[in-house]
Structure formats: C-alpha cells, structure tokens
Amino acid sequence: MGTRIDGKKVAARTKADLAKRVELLKARGIQPGLGTILVGSDPGSVKYVAGKHADCAEIGVNSIKRELPENATFDQVADAVRQLNADPACTGYIVQLPLPRGIDENAIIDLIDPKKDADGMHPYNLGELVLHARGDIATPLPCTPRGVIELLRAYDIDLDGKEVCVLGRGITIGRTIGLLLTRKAVNATVTLCHTGTKDVREHMRRADVIVAAMGVAGFVKPEDIKEGSILVDVGVSRVFDEESGRYKVKGDVDKACYEKALAYTPNPGGVGPMTRAMLLQNVVEMAERQL
Numbered sequence: 001m002g003t004r005i006d007g008k009k010v011a012a013r014t015k016a017d018l019a020k021r022v023e024l025l026k027a028r029g030i031q032p033g034l035g036t037i038l039v040g041s042d043p044g045s046v047k048y049v050a051g052k053h054a055d056c057a058e059i060g061v062n063s064i065k066r067e068l069p070e071n072a073t074f075d076q077v078a079d080a081v082r083q084l085n086a087d088p089a090c091t092g093y094i095v096q097l098p099l100p101r102g103i104d105e106n107a108i109i110d111l112i113d114p115k116k117d118a119d120g121m122h123p124y125n126l127g128e129l130v131l132h133a134r135g136d137i138a139t140p141l142p143c144t145p146r147g148v149i150e151l152l153r154a155y156d157i158d159l160d161g162k163e164v165c166v167l168g169r170g171i172t173i174g175r176t177i178g179l180l181l182t183r184k185a186v187n188a189t190v191t192l193c194h195t196g197t198k199d200v201r202e203h204m205r206r207a208d209v210i211v212a213a214m215g216v217a218g219f220v221k222p223e224d225i226k227e228g229s230i231l232v233d234v235g236v237s238r239v240f241d242e243e244s245g246r247y248k249v250k251g252d253v254d255k256a257c258y259e260k261a262l263a264y265t266p267n268p269g270g271v272g273p274m275t276r277a278m279l280l281q282n283v284v285e286m287a288e289r290q291l
C-alpha cells in the first residue's frame with residue numbers, strides 16, 4: 001500500500017505558517033484582504049467560496065464578498081471587477097468560475113488587475129510564468145498546480161528527472177502545471193495527454209508520476225500504472241453513491257491503484273485543501289510585496 005499524502009494536514013500546516021506572516025504584516029500596518037466575486041448560486045461554487053472565507057478568518061485575512069445574481073450582465077460583472085481593482089482594502093481577489101452561460105470568462109479575467117490576481121490565472125501572470133524558467137517568480141502562481149508541487153515537496157518527493165504524465169488540458173491544471181514542473185528548480189519531464197492522445201494508457205504506464213485532471217471518475221486503473229508510481233488525483237466528479245444515497249466527490253484515480261503506488265493523494269482530502277491554502281499564500285505574498 002502506498003503512502004497516503006494528507007492534503008488536509010499539509011494545508012493546515014501551511015495556514016498556520018501564513019497566520020504568523022499575517023501577524024507580521026499587521027504589525028507593520030498592512031491588513032490583507034481577499035475578495036471573491038460569485039455570480040449565481042451554483043451549489044458547488046457557493047460551497048467553495050464559503051470555504052475560502054472560512055480559511056481567511058482562520059488566518060486573519062479580511063473577506064470581501066461580492067455576490068451577483070445568475071442573470072447578471074457582462075457589464076455588471078465587469079463593474080464588480082473594476083471596484084475590487086480600485087479597492088485598497090482588497091489585496092487580491094478571485095472571480096469564481098464557471099461564470100453563467102453567455103458571459104465571456106476570458107474577457108472578465110482580462111479585466112482583473114494582474115497585481116490582484118489571487119488565482120494566478122490572468123494572461124499577464126501566465127505569461128510571467130512562461131518567461132521565468134529559472135530563478136524566483138514575483139508574480140502570483142496558479143493555485144492548483146502550485147498546491148500539487150507543494151504537497152509533493154512536503155512529502156520529500158523529488159521530481160528532478162521524473163517522467164510526469166499529466167492527464168487533461170483544462171486551464172485549472174493541465175495547461176499550466178507543466179510550466180511549473182519544468183522550471184529548473186523542479187526539473188521534471190512532462191507529457192500532456194488529452195482526448196486527442198493516441199494511446200493514453202501507454203503514456204500512463206511509462207510515468208513515474210501521474211497527475212490526473214480530466215474529471216472522469218475512476219479513469220486511472222491499476223493495470224495502467226507502473227509499480228511504485230506516484231498518483232496525484234485532481235479530478236472532480238460528483239457521482240451518486242448507492243450506499244449513502246448521496247452525491248459524493250470522486251477523483252480520476254480508481255482506489256484500487258493505491259495498492260501499487262509508492263504514494264497517492266486521496267480525493268477528497270488531497271489537492272483540494274492545498275488549492276485553497278495556495279490562494280491564501282498568493283494573497284499573503286501580494287501583501288508582503290507592499291512592504
């Protein structure tokens with residue numbers, strides 16, 4: 001049985017460290033604040049946003065909440081973005097995705113002040129990430145990929161020279177994690193697989209590390225993986241559970257794989273809590289840049 005990588009535990013440790021840094025900021029007259037813009041009332045989004053504000057309270061960061069109705073127009077969302085750009089109490093913020101149909105998400109993201117982009121998903125910040133393969137990066141990084149890397153680092157898993165197979169080309173992780181994994185400081189080799197990949201299972205069998213982010217519940221099966229591989233499960237599917245009669249979050253990795261793995265991130269309880277912790281870390285770092 002592989003080592004269970006406990007995302008909740010590492011996230012809690014990260015938050016405890018951030019709480020101390022927030023104390024230092026406050027002592028120097030800076031009160032960090034995280035803003036959220038939530039459009040509509042998708043139950044998943046409502047829950048994630050609530051979680052982010054609970055995290056803020058835990059580490060002493062102020063919460064700034066903006067809520068718009070499901071039928072909000074592009075201009076109304078754009079106005080909320082401009083207000084947070086101008087609000088000095090807001091250190092950084094996110095626009096919770098997905099936005100309701102008909103609102104161009106990329107056009108909204110473009111309007112975010114890159115210095116306040118807590119998600120690290122603004123084109124300017126993504127561009128900075130592309131440009132800096134070496135040295136430090138002084139711009140916010142995308143939270144989920146950063147969470148994956150920090151989580152593996154916390155378990156002393158060295159990625160230098162490792163073959164990493166990424167499954168999925170979504171913007172949250174698939175398209176960006178390679179940029180972090182191939183930085184000199186991490187030094188992994190990355191293969192990005194997607195629906196157009198000819199033999200996905202062949203790529204998975206060759207990999208030292210699989211980062212699964214497709215949103216296909218149980219896609220990665222024991223016969224697809226190498227003995228002793230490391231499994232990072234980022235997939236989110238809501239699947240009806242016969243036993244409890246409720247919907248449950250299920251990842252892309254079939255639990256039967258855990259037996260064969262050297263280490264694995266459970267889902268839930270793995271990358272999700274780290275994503276949230278990295279959002280806070282981005283905000284604290286943004287506040288520290290104001291010192």
Ligand SMILES: Nc1nc(=O)c2c([nH]1)NC[C@@H]1CN(c3ccc(C(=O)N[C@@H](CCC(=O)O)C(=O)O)cc3)C=[N+]21
Binds near residue numbers: 143274
């Ligand atoms: N602008 C924007 N930024 C985001 O970062 C963003 C977003 N939009 N839209 C949706 C996704 C999803 N996301 C998650 C964060 C934490 C958990 C998390 O903590 N999950 C828990 C369990 C949650 C549950 O049981 O439902 C876990 O994995 O253990 C999950 C999902 C952030 N997202």
